Amino acid sequence: MGLTKKGILLFFGAIVSGVLMLILIGWITWLLVWGYAIYDAYKSAEKMNMGIAVEDNIDIHNLFWW
Template identity: 45%
Template sequence: MKNAGLAAVLSFFFSGLGQIYNGEIGKGIAFILAQFINALLMLIIIGFITYPITWIFGMIDAYKSAERINSGQSTQGV
């Protein structure tokens, strides 16, 4: 069983950490890389828009993935 709230909080503090907690290592690494790229994009202003969007999406995804894992549904193809 995965704690959905904990997954969201972990993603709040560090993007991708909630996905790694859920066992979705590849997805977690993808979020970490995306946020690194977004941080670089802040140099040309667009990162100030993309960073928070990706950050919020990561928290929501971590929460919903944990709920799917707990309900027994597969996370394949998500």
């Protein structure tokens, strides 16, 4: 039931947003990452409480083109 890949991506997004806060755009990206994390946590917990398996189906290799 672990959602490790998604957690790592959200953590990385928060770090990048933190660095970008130095040029103000990071406040927007941080709010987007934070908002998505809250939404995803709610939806994942809702599915788990209903007994639906939640898979970590993020393919990290397809996120980057290099």
